[in-house]
Amino acid sequence: TQLLEQSPQFLSIQEGENLTVYCNSSSVFSSLQWYRQEPGEGPVLLVTVVTGGEVKKLKRLTFQFGDARKDSSLHITAAQPGDTGLYLCAGVRNGNQFYFGTGTSLTVIP
Amino acid sequence: SQTIHQWPATLVQPVGSPLSLECTVEGTSNPNLYWYRQAAGRGLQLLFYSVGIGQISSEVPQNLSASRPQDRQFILSSKKLLLSDSGFYLCAWSSSGNQPQHFGDGTRLSIL
Numbered sequence: 001t002q003l004l005e006q007s008p009q010f011l012s013i014q015e016g017e018n019l020t021v022y023c024n025s026s027s028v029f030s031s032l033q034w035y036r037q038e039p040g041e042g043p044v045l046l047v048t049v050v051t052g053g054e055v056k057k058l059k060r061l062t063f064q065f066g067d068a069r070k071d072s073s074l075h076i077t078a079a080q081p082g083d084t085g086l087y088l089c090a091g092v093r094n095g096n097q098f099y100f101g102t103g104t105s106l107t108v109i110p
Numbered sequence: 111s112q113t114i115h116q117w118p119a120t121l122v123q124p125v126g127s128p129l130s131l132e133c134t135v136e137g138t139s140n141p142n143l144y145w146y147r148q149a150a151g152r153g154l155q156l157l158f159y160s161v162g163i164g165q166i167s168s169e170v171p172q173n174l175s176a177s178r179p180q181d182r183q184f185i186l187s188s189k190k191l192l193l194s195d196s197g198f199y200l201c202a203w204s205s206s207g208n209q210p211q212h213f214g215d216g217t218r219l220s221i222l
């Protein structure tokens with residue numbers, strides 16, 4: 001079993017729609033990161049959240065860290081084809097233990 | 111600025127052949143280094159990580175091994191490849207265990 005479960009696993013939406021991706025765990029993390037990966041490339045860091053309840057915005061992307069630091073969400077407003085990719089959350093536990101989530105594959109249809 | 115290089119980008123190997131994938135980091139010293147394998151469209155499976163020269167931790171028992179002969183060089187090897195070794199292999203570095211990881215562009219390994 002994975003420590004960080006992401007949902008949904010796959011998501012296909014029309015351009016302009018909004019969506020939310022979830023990253024859930026029963027464990028507490030000291031920080032949590034979100035990455036985006038395009039086909040044939042390595043993941044690229046989008047954001048790091050460290051405080052329970054923290055919200056960060058990156059243009060049309062909004063990231064939230066749960067109050068108890070066990071979960072996180074990524075909300076995309078007015079999705080565009082360029083948002084297509086694999087979204088991965090990753091949590092840090094016990095100072096230096098790094099765990100990646102199961103991934104959400106997003107396709108935005110023009 | 112820091113950069114990470116991973117090669118080759120694509121590799122096709124017969125079953126039973128050896129493997130050597132190389133990863134080097136520039137612009138930083140004493141990085142944590144990681145090897146991951148990824149199935150199509152899925153998350154990352156940590157294979158090995160290293161906190162220093164000659165220090166290798168293995169996360170899963172497997173047909174693969176890793177070595178760190180120099181501070182910024184990380185090598186993934188196998189003496190005899192299996193069909194199940196096919197996949198997308200990613201190398202990454204971080205400044206410490208709780209910091210974001212920075213990835214190479216990956217190697218697509220196909221075993222025939």
